[in-house]
Structure formats: C-alpha cells, structure tokens
Amino acid sequence: MLEISDLSLTLDGDKGPVEVLRDINFVLRDHLLYVFTGPNGGGKSSLAKVIMGIYKPTSGKIILNGEDITSLGVTERARLGVGYAFQQPPRFKGLTVGELLQLALGKELSVQECNYLYDVGLCPQDYLEREVDASLSGGELKRIEIATLLARDLNVAIYDEPEAGIDLWSFSRLTETFQKLHDRCETTLILISHQERILSLADEIILVADGTVKEKGSKDVIWPLIMGDAICTCPTNCIERAEDSVECYR
Amino acid sequence: MNAIDKYILHTVAGMHDIPQGAYNIRKNGAGISRNTTANIDIRTKEDKPGIDIIVKPGTIGESVHIPVILTAEGLEDLVYNTFDIGEGADILIVAGCGIHNPGNQNARHDGVHDFIVRKGARMRYVEKHYGEGNGQGQKILNPKTIVEVEEDGYAELELVQISGVDNTKRDTVARLHKNAHMLVTERMLTDGNQFAESKILVELVGQDASTRIISRSVARDSSQQIFYPRVVGLNMCRGHVQCDAIIMHQAQIRSIPEIAANHADAQLVHEAAIGKIAGEQLIKLMSIGLSEAEAEETILKGFLK
Numbered sequence: 001m002l003e004i005s006d007l008s009l010t011l012d013g014d015k016g017p018v019e020v021l022r023d024i025n026f027v028l029r030d031h032l033l034y035v036f037t038g039p040n041g042g043g044k045s046s047l048a049k050v051i052m053g054i055y056k057p058t059s060g061k062i063i064l065n066g067e068d069i070t071s072l073g074v075t076e077r078a079r080l081g082v083g084y085a086f087q088q089p090p091r092f093k094g095l096t097v098g099e100l101l102q103l104a105l106g107k108e109l110s111v112q113e114c115n116y117l118y119d120v121g122l123c124p125q126d127y128l129e130r131e132v133d134a135s136l137s138g139g140e141l142k143r144i145e146i147a148t149l150l151a152r153d154l155n156v157a158i159y160d161e162p163e164a165g166i167d168l169w170s171f172s173r174l175t176e177t178f179q180k181l182h183d184r185c186e187t188t189l190i191l192i193s194h195q196e197r198i199l200s201l202a203d204e205i206i207l208v209a210d211g212t213v214k215e216k217g218s219k220d221v222i223w224p225l226i227m228g229d230a231i232c233t234c235p236t237n238c239i240e241r242a243e244d245s246v247e248c249y250r
Numbered sequence: 251m252n253a254i255d256k257y258i259l260h261t262v263a264g265m266h267d268i269p270q271g272a273y274n275i276r277k278n279g280a281g282i283s284r285n286t287t288a289n290i291d292i293r294t295k296e297d298k299p300g301i302d303i304i305v306k307p308g309t310i311g312e313s314v315h316i317p318v319i320l321t322a323e324g325l326e327d328l329v330y331n332t333f334d335i336g337e338g339a340d341i342l343i344v345a346g347c348g349i350h351n352p353g354n355q356n357a358r359h360d361g362v363h364d365f366i367v368r369k370g371a372r373m374r375y376v377e378k379h380y381g382e383g384n385g386q387g388q389k390i391l392n393p394k395t396i397v398e399v400e401e402d403g404y405a406e407l408e409l410v411q412i413s414g415v416d417n418t419k420r421d422t423v424a425r426l427h428k429n430a431h432m433l434v435t436e437r438m439l440t441d442g443n444q445f446a447e448s449k450i451l452v453e454l455v456g457q458d459a460s461t462r463i464i465s466r467s468v469a470r471d472s473s474q475q476i477f478y479p480r481v482v483g484l485n486m487c488r489g490h491v492q493c494d495a496i497i498m499h500q501a502q503i504r505s506i507p508e509i510a511a512n513h514a515d516a517q518l519v520h521e522a523a524i525g526k527i528a529g530e531q532l533i534k535l536m537s538i539g540l541s542e543a544e545a546e547e548t549i550l551k552g553f554l555k
C-alpha cells in the first residue's frame with residue numbers, strides 16, 4: 001500500500017522556483033491497477049519521480065506498507081520494491097540488453113526470464129546481445145525499458161506512458177501483459193497514459209492536472225471529463241490571443 | 251615465471267598459459283621465452299634491442315603474442331620491434347606491457363613497433379598497458395607505433411590502457427595506400443595524478459583508403475589527458491574521428507581532433523565530446539537497485555568496453 005499525504009514539489013526552474021505539484025493526497029492499494037492521466041505538463045511524471053525518490057518533495061509524506069520512505073534515496077526505494085519505467089529512457093554505450101535485464105533481476109538470466117522480452121514484443125535472440133545505445137530505435141528502447149521493470153518483483157511499479165512510440169501490434173501485446181500482471185501479482189500498478197485502452201484496464205483513474213489531483217474514479221466518471229473541456233487550464237482569452245497571432249504571421 | 255608474472259601476462263595479453271602459435275616473452279629487459287612456427291619467424295635484432303617478426307605471405311588464422319613484463323624498479327627498457335606481415339596473410343598480434351613496480355624508483359618501457367602490412371594482408375593488433383605496485387616509483391609507458399598498410403590491406407589497432415600507468419605518451423602514425431583500411435580504437439582510463447597523452451596521425455595516401463579512429467576515455471580524480479587524433483586526406487578517401495570522454499572529479503581533458511584535406515574528394519569527419527556521466531543514466535541504474543557507486547562503475551565499464 002502506498003500512501004501520499006499533503007505532498008508538494010517546487011523545483012528550481014530557469015526563471016526561479018516552479019511549483020510542480022501541490023496538495024497531493026491518495027492511497028493506492030496492493031493488487032490494484034491505477035492510471036494517472038491528464039494534460040501534458042500536468043505533473044504526472046513529476047509525481048512518479050517523487051514516488052521513486054528522484055525528486056525530493058518540498059513537503060508531505062510518502063508511506064510504503066506503513067514505512068515512511070520520504071527521506072530515502074532512489075537505491076533504497078528500489079530495494080524496497082519501488083520501480084519506475086522512464087517516459088524517456090536513457091541510453092548506455094557498451095551495456096547490452098541482456099546485461100541491463102540481469103542488473104534489474106539482480107541475478108543471472110535464465111531462459112524463462114528472457115520471456116520478459118517476448119512480453120514486450122521483442123525476440124530475445126535478436127536483442128539480448130545488442131547494446132542499449134543510439135543504435136536502438138525509440139520504440140525498441142521504450143520496450144526494453146518496460147521489460148526491465150517486468151523483470152523485477154515489485155511492490156509498486158510505475159510505467160510512464162508505456163504506449164508512447166510503440167507499434168499497434170506490440171501495444172496490444174503490452175496491454176495483455178499489464179492485464180496478466182494485474183491478475184496474477186500483488187503489485188500496485190501505476191500506468192501513466194493517455195490511451196483509452198489503457199484507461200479501460202484501470203481499477204481507478206487519477207486525473208492529474210495543474211500539479212494536483214483533480215479527480216479520482218472509474219473510467220465512466222473520468223472519461224467524459226477528459227473528452228469535455230473541464231480540465232483545460234488555459235483561460236479562453238489566451239486562446240483568442242493565440243489565434244490573433246496566427247493572423248499576424250500570415 | 252612467478253605468480254606476479256602470470257597475473258600480468260593474463261591481464262595484458264589474455265594468456266593463461268603458454269600461448270598457441272608464435273610468441274616472445276620479454277621480462278626486465280631480456281627475452282625469457284620464445285616460439286616460432288613454420289609460418290612465423292621471430293629473430294633477435296643485431297644492431298639494437300628488439301625483435302623482427304616475419305609472417306610469411308598467405309599465413310591465415312595464426313597469432314603472435316609478444317608481451318613485456320617489468321617487475322623491478324629503476325629499469326628503463328627500450329625496445330624496437332619490426333613486423334612484416336606478408337601478402338594475403340590474416341593474423342592476430344597481441345602485444346601489451348605490464349609493470350609491477352615494487353619500489354620507489356621509476357620503471358619505464360618505451361616500445362617502438364614498426365609494422366608493414368603488405369598487399370591484401372589483414373592484421374589485428376591488440377595492445378594493453380597496465381601498471382601496479384605500491385611504491386612511490388612511477389610506471390611509465392611510451393609506445394610508438396608506426397604502420398604502413400599497402401594496397402588492399404587492413405589493419406585494426408586496439409589500444410587499451412587499463413589502469414595503473416602513471417605517465418604515458420603514445421604516438422601512433424600510419425600511412426594507408428590504395429584501398430587500404432584501418433580501424434583504431436583507443437580506450438583509456440586514468441586516475442590519481444596520472445597523465446596520458448595520445449597522438450594519432452593517419453595519412454590517407456592512396457585512392458579509396460579509409461580510416462576510422464574511435465577514442466573513448468575516462469579521467470578520474472586529478473588525472474590529465476590530452477588527445478591529438480589527426481587524419482590527413484591526400485587522395486579520394488574517407489576518414490572519421492570520434493573522441494568521446496567522460497570527465498570526473500578534478501580531472502582535466504583536452505581533445506584536439508584535426509582533419510586535413512589536400513584533395514577535393516577527401517571526405518573527412520570529426521566528432522569530439524567531453525562530459526560527465528549523464529545523471530539520467532545513474533538514476534536509471536539506481537532505480538533498479540544499484541548504489542550510486544555501482545551505477546557509476548557499470549556505466550564506465552560499458553563505456554570503456
């Protein structure tokens with residue numbers, strides 16, 4: 001169980017401090033699948049990074065299975081079973097896919113564990129020896145990132161826009177994988193996504209906009225809000241001005 | 251050979267035991283063991299210290315190991331080795347020098363390696379440098395490598411400085427003739443107060459000659475590195491220089507690649523980058539359970555592979 005209370009995050013931007021998250025409160029239970037959704041720049045990835053320990057919250061608490069982990073670093077949280085698949089995974093010169101998976105597993109790879117690559121639509125024979133460097137396509141890199149998280153036995157697993165850049169065939173394979181994980185594991189699953197098919201998997205959807213939790217509920221409650229304009233945070237006159245400026249440049 | 255010798259041989263030449271094929275092992279300024287084969291002859295030079303290694307034309311798939319070990323302080327070893335790789339041969343040469351300096355005086359090895367890779371021959375040359383020993387004495391290695399690659403020949407140089415070398419000045423020059431190709435990969439790690447300088451000059455003399463120089467280095471602590479990779483195009487040719495360095499702590503790195511074209515059909519490219527380990531890479535590895543130090547180690551190991 002993951003509890004977040006009164007959490008806020010202010011980061012140092014180029015032009016002074018930026019309030020990225022504020023007044024975040026929720027409880028995520030074991031075995032349930034949550035989807036964080038909301039507009040670009042709303043704060044989803046930042047929230048995930050605060051949970052992973054990459055960002056230190058300005059205030060608030062993070063409690064994992066009764067233990068206060070707010071002051072713990074990334075490594076310590078990883079060892080307590082928190083995992084995060086990056087929205088934009090980094091590349092590594094000289095490190096192979098097999099080695100990365102092995103590091104994630106914490107032990108030698110067995111044949112069975114290579115199945116994590118199948119789960120993301122990659123053929124192990126073709127990829128285990130490849131380096132996780134600039135020679136991988138964006139979609140391949142993203143799928144390998146997901147596989148490194150699948151390989152781990154986690155209490156909380158956060159996948160940041162797993163669908164981004166992934167082809168349709170692999171995407172359907174991936175949604176099946178998440179469904180299977182949800183059915184079989186006690187892990188608290190968090191998927192950050194804009195995809196209706198991923199939203200359909202959720203036990204609960206958390207709508208993050210403007211740095212805070214705007215709404216929580218089932219897909220039936222949240223989907224109409226997303227489709228409507230309820231979460232547009234941009235004042236109308238600003239959009240009108242934007243249209244004017246297009247005029248100017250013609 | 252004692253345990254230290256064996257360890258050094260393993261580190262610099264990947265030798266567990268006496269190697270297959272031709273070899274010449276030099277220890278503290280003198281040859282201690284040698285083997286020749288029907289196709290590969292090794293002769294002691296008469297006018298100066300060193301050996302001539304002659305590979306018969308058409309010799310395929312054989313190897314020559316010529317490691318050098320220094321295990322005493324105060325030694326200054328200077329050696330000239332000449333390699334003649336016959337037409338159409340395809341051969342692996344494993345050189346390498348390891349210094350175990352137990353004392354407070356310097357130990358130094360300056361090796362001059364002169365290669366001719368004849369028509370259509372292929373040579374892969376692997377050179378590893380390594381130093382150890384707890385005394386104050388410096389471990390100094392100054393290799394000079396001269397390579398001439400004839401028409402249709404191919405040379406691959408893998409130059410690795412693993413660790414423990416206090417001071418190095420390496421100088422590599424090569425001339426490539428018609429349709430000859432050369433790949434140079436350099437890997438360097440310095441730490442403490444070590445100093446390393448590497449000059450590489452490849453002249454593309456013949457038509458359709460090509461080369462690629464890939465240098466990857468890591469400078470830690472207060473160490474210093476300077477790189478001068480140069481490619482000169484004198485004909486229709488292609489050349490690519492790629493220098494990539496990771497800088498840490500108080501280290502200093504200078505990277506000065508140069509490309510020079512003296513022919514309108516020379517296509518030359520250089521890229522050079524120096525930077526610290528990307529924060530994202532560290533965080534990614536820490537997020538799968540590695541400590542910061544383990545993450546750093548993993549990234550550097552991959553980078554220098």
Ligand SMILES: Nc1ncnc2c1ncn2[C@@H]1O[C@H](COP(=O)(O)OP(=O)(O)OP(=O)(O)O)[C@@H](O)[C@H]1O
Nearest residue numbers: 011012013018020039040041042043044045046047
């Ligand atoms: N390191 C940072 N420094 C300054 N501002 C930041 C930093 N990280 C994020 N922000 C800002 O915080 C806000 C939230 O960013 P975040 O990446 O969390 O959004 P998101 O909901 O994941 O968006 P997307 O759907 O585009 O991935 C954005 O306005 C962003 O510019």
Ligand SMILES: [Mg+2]
Nearest residue numbers: 044045046087
């Ligand atoms: Mg995001």
